[in-house]
Amino acid sequence: MILPSKHLSQDRALIGVGADILEVLTRPMTVSEAWDGVRKNRASRPDSAVLPFDWFVLAMCLLRALGALDLNDEGLLVRAERKP
Structure with a gap:
């Protein structure tokens, strides 16, 4: 579920969805804006699987737990700032 495996492709694994989220977060935005951006980016890739909203939310939770995502x-x- 978190990492890709034999039965779970990279674009469905939470770490892959998290990468899509971080790619979209070029500026502070609402959850809806991030969701729309991720769906738009994934729609432009023909090999990408359909992303349900609950997987999007789980990926955001994973990013928050890893310290990569924050709320201002x-x-x-x-994107969370890196601390030395």
């Missing part, structure tokens, strides 16, 4: 003061999604 306005409640918008942002």
Whole structure:
């Protein structure tokens, strides 16, 4: 579920969906904006699987747990800053 396996392709694994989310997060945005951006990017790739919203949310939870995603003061999604 988190990592790709023999039965789960890379574009369905949560780490792959998380990469799609981080690719879209070039600026602070709402969850809806990120969802629309990820769906648009995945639709442009013909080999990409359909992404249900619950997998999108699980991938965001994984990114948050890994410290790669955060919320700013306005409640918008942002890439977490790396701390030395």
